Every structure is written in structure tokens, then in C-alpha cells.
Amino acid sequence: EAGVxxxxxxxxxxxxxxVAFWCNPISGHNTLYxxxxxxxxxxxxxxxxxxxxxxxxxxxxxxxFSAERLKGVDSTLKIQPAExxxxxxxxxxxxxxxSFTDTQYFGPGTRLTVx
Amino acid sequence: LAKTTQPISMDSYEGQExxxxxxxxxxxxxxxxxxxxxxxxxxxxxxxxxxxxxxxxEVASLFIPADRKSSTLSLPRVSLSDTAVYYCLxxxxxxxxxxxxxxxxxxxxxxxx
Numbered sequence: 687e688a689g690v691x692x693x694x695x696x697x698x699x700x701x702x703x704x705v706a707f708w709c710n711p712i713s714g715h716n717t718l719y720x721x722x723x724x725x726x727x728x729x730x731x732x733x734x735x736x737x738x739x740x741x742x743x744x745x746x747x748x749x750x751f752s753a754e755r756l757k758g759v760d761s762t763l764k765i766q767p768a769e770x771x772x773x774x775x776x777x778x779x780x781x782x783x784x785s786f787t788d789t790q791y792f793g794p795g796t797r798l799t800v801x
Numbered sequence: 802l803a804k805t806t807q808p809i810s811m812d813s814y815e816g817q818e819x820x821x822x823x824x825x826x827x828x829x830x831x832x833x834x835x836x837x838x839x840x841x842x843x844x845x846x847x848x849x850x851x852x853x854x855x856x857x858x859e860v861a862s863l864f865i866p867a868d869r870k871s872s873t874l875s876l877p878r879v880s881l882s883d884t885a886v887y888y889c890l891x892x893x894x895x896x897x898x899x900x901x902x903x904x905x906x907x908x909x910x911x912x913x914x
Contacts, residue, residue: 690844721904728888728904729845742901777844786892786902787833792844 688712690793692778698799704766707796711759711780718755719790720763721777729777735761736784765798773800805889810909819876821908823889826870834865834872835890835902845888845904849874876910884912 691710699705711718717736721729732751734742737758746753750769755761765772775795781788806824813819825834833852837845849856851863851872862875876883886907 726906728907730904731901779844787835787850789847789850790845790902792846794842795844 690778690780690791692776692793692796694796695794696797696799698801699768701770701800702767704764705768705798706762706764707776707778707798709761709763709778709793711761711778712782712791715780715782715791716758716784717781717788718761719777719779719781720753720761721779723775723777723795725774732763768798768800770800773798804903805891805905807887807889807905807908809906810911812911812913813879814913815880816878819879819883819910821874821876821887821889821910822871823874823905824871825889825891828869828891832869833892834863834869835892836861836863836874837888837890837904839886839888839907848887879910879912881912881914883910885910 690712693708697705719734720732722732723729731745733740733746733753735755738755751765753763775797777792777795779790779792781790833850835850836848838848839845849858849861849863851865853865853869856863864873886909888904888907890902890904892902
């Protein structure tokens with residue numbers, strides 16, 4: 687079974703440029719998560735989708751970050767414009783059900799460097 | 802929101818049992834305790850989850866005392882491949898479909914040959 691797929695794996699951009707990350711969750715998984723992980727820190731939840739609906743986006747900086755999950759499958763996270771402080775690893779995860787006790791399966795992440 | 806406290810780092814020799822304790826003093830009645838493992842350049846991977854007493858699977862055991870204010874992840878006979886960061890999470894369900902898993906800073910386990 688294929689795991690969570692993320693692309694690109696690495697991205698280097700100049701500040702003020704836009705950037706987008708793509709996530710393909712495990713087939714059949716209803717819940718999708720985007721996390722941000724800074725060096726030496728644990729992942730921080732940005733947004734959680736149940737099927738197509740964003741049910742928790744309280745930690746998403748909405749002035750520059752946006753996300754979508756069309757048809758309840760793939761998801762895209764966008765930053766526009768990027769700032770130096772956005773340099774981090776962006777992780778996508780998915781879980782089969784809608785319960786918080788469901789195991790989350792993480793992708794390898796996208797490492798973003800903003801110059 | 803329940804917060805967790807773990808040691809920043811631990812060292813262990815190969816073949817030893819490792820116990821990593823996590824404090825979660827304000828855990829709520831509905832909260833579950835989950836542990837994840839993360840290797841460099843990879844996303845976290847689920848290890849074990851429990852609510853009370855003891856849970857065991859093929860890779861680890863989880864001990865939760867009656868007051869549930871702490872939990873201990875036990876890794877039997879660690880090997881070099883167990884060198885990783887281990888996260889303790891407390892899941893909080895606040896009703897109406899709203900819940901959150903909060904990762905702390907984790908414990909960096911280094912296994913020494």
C-alpha cells in the first residue's frame with residue numbers, strides 16, 4: 687500500500703514569492719492534516735480536513751496561507767507571499783476515520799527554504 | 802489544551818530497556834495518550850496509544866497510572882535503529898467534532914553501540 691505522497695520534497699524560493707505544496711493521502715483516508723515543523727520542534731497543526739471540509743484551521747495564518755482539498759482527496763497548501771520565517775518542513779498526514787484516536791500516517795514532508 | 806512534558810534527550814546502550822516518561826498533569830477525561838517516533842527527514846510514525854493501565858504491541862509498551870497524569874513508553878532491548886525522536890501526544894476532544902493532537906518537543910533517544 688502506498689503511503690502519503692508529498693511533493694516537492696525540497697523547495698528553495700526568494701522571500702515574497704509564492705509557493706505551493708501538494709499532498710496525496712492514503713487511498714480511502716477521510717481525514718487530512720497539514721503540519722508545520724520547525725527545526726528541533728514537534729509538528730504544529732495548521733489545518734485539518736474531514737473529507738472536503740476544513741474543520742480546524744484555527745492555527746493557519748490566513749493572511750498568507752491557504753489550503754484546499756478538492757473532491758476530498760488530494761490537497762494543496764499555498765503560501766503567498768513567503769517570508770523568511772516560513773522556512774520549515776511542511777508535513778501532510780492522513781487518517782482513515784474521523785476520530786481523533788485514529789492513527790495518523792505522515793508523508794516525508796516538504797522542506798522549504800526562504801532566502 | 803493539555804500540554805505534555807518530556808525529557809529533551811536520553812542515551813541508552815544497545816540491548817537495554819528504555820523508558821521515556823511524559824507528564825500531562827491537566828489531561829482531561831476524554832483524552833487519549835499517543836506516542837509517535839520520528840527519524841531524520843521523515844514524518845512521524847505511530848508507535849502506540851492508550852487510555853489507561855497498560856497497552857502492549859509488537860514494538861513497545863505503554864504504562865499509564867491510575868491518575869493518568871503521566872505515561873511511560875517502554876522500548877525493550879533497543880537497537881541502533883531505535884535512535885529517533887519520540888513524541889508524547891495527548892488528544893483532546895472538545896465535542897462537536899472538534900479535537901486536536903498537540904505534539905511537544907519530543908525526546909531525542911540516542912542508542913549507543
